[in-house]
Amino acid sequence: MKIKQILNNNAAIVIDEQEEKIAIGAGVGFGKQKNDIVISSRVEKLFVLKENEKLQQLLLRIPEEHFTISEEIITYTEKRLGTELSEHIRVQLADHISFAIEREQSGIKLKNKLLQEIKILYREEFEIGLWAIQHIKEKFQITMPADEAAFIALYIHTMKLQGGDIHETVKQTTIIQDMVQTIKKYLNIEVHEADISYERLVTHLQFALSRAKWYESHVMDNEMFEMIKKKYTYSFQCAQKVAQEIYASYQIELPEEELGYITLHIERLRTH
Template sequence: MEISKVINNNVVLTHDDQGKELVVMGRGLAFKKRPGDQVDTGLVEKTFVLEGEGVSAKLAELLADVSEKYLVLSEKIMTMAAMKLGVKLDDYLYVALTDHLSFAITRYKQGIKLQNALAWEIKKYYRKEYQTALEALTIIEEETGIMMDENEAASIAMHLVNSQVSGEGLESITKVVTTVNDILTIVKYHFNVTLDEESMNYERFLTHLRFFAWRLMKKEQTVEEQTDDFFYQQVERQYPQAFECSGKIAVYIQKELNWTLSKDERIYLTLHIHRVTSRHAMQHSPRG
């Protein structure tokens, strides 16, 4: 096998005899190697076959900043999940779950635990995925020694829902795509920006929107909890542009889909919008 790209000292991109792209991993596998060199098969410890378009490029981008140990952890979780759920999982889950685990585990080590605003809905409407995610927490604890709470299970379940190749009807898929595109258009026009579709922040935003849109299509009503009004008002004051934008989205959803955005959903959407647009603003601001 010939190396097509060196990701780091332990990971390279290559191809098999059928031309399929592979991510190959092993300690010191790429040390002093360049594209065109042969892979030392004796050093190969893990091989990932990636069939999804653009997945290998995204994974290469991610592994430039994130340890490959999180990819190995993701692969263990995905193998278990595919067996438990009895479904094919999209290859992009390698990227999404590796990124998520890296961020979440780092947060936990720092003592930072986040609430998942959609935890109740995930637990109720995606029971199999949620139960599978609870088993994923056991794998994470066995591998890292870190015990995560049910909010993290809900987040992992959300990734499992998004990654399933489930044979949904064409009409539902079309509605989801249209809704996501319309929301993205509202954000772009509100901020008068072209979002960086290659960035990880954009991918995270897209993941949230897809999950959100599927819930709309399936008419999964949100349970309105006693949202902390102080927090809601704080988000409105701290992120006025993003909050105003989420208001436009709320109007669109009410008009087109007859859905009233809850305060929790409005907060969550505002934070996602702020994240994806503030990163864009930083990247395009003039440097002194």
């Protein structure tokens, strides 16, 4: 493959099999000129240019070291999860990390309002996020808060889904947070995020939303459902309130059977 354009020391546009591609690898563009030959063994990743024009734009826009550390985070993540991540979102992750580094260098710190929910819903991704901010600290002597680890976790979770949408991931997590806030307000209680009952509730709400999206529900026989309604009246009313509010805000309808299961989780949270 021959070089057509140098993007930075570690990236170049090349002609490979009569097709323009972006070649990424240590030293791929270092000391090179147009029409120089690139040794294939140096190329770690190869992308078809017409499908990755945003990647080309990104490589020209952000500091090279920001893109490099993003790739290192992706490589670590793929090894940790044992799966290849979607290419569709690596540009967004690199862009986000570059912006986050610039923010920290400017003394601007953003709070992640979904921090507690992310820690529970995407536990392994959050642990990777913690590794990522430690890696950034070692490379750039920049200390980032756990809030940033949670932001990175959302991107990683989305990258696990082929063609996933970061906005959809954020939306679902926000809905879950709204549901939890409704429960806490209705019950007038403060909940410790490390409480196992809280974790079970949040996890169940995630699955409940997924089932509602695909018009699926837990099968609960009518006799059991009626017993739950009578025995845990207050918690069931709370579950109804949750259903009413997410329907009003997001037009998501939870079936009554699902409310029975949510009631059990609310009752456990209320009494433990």
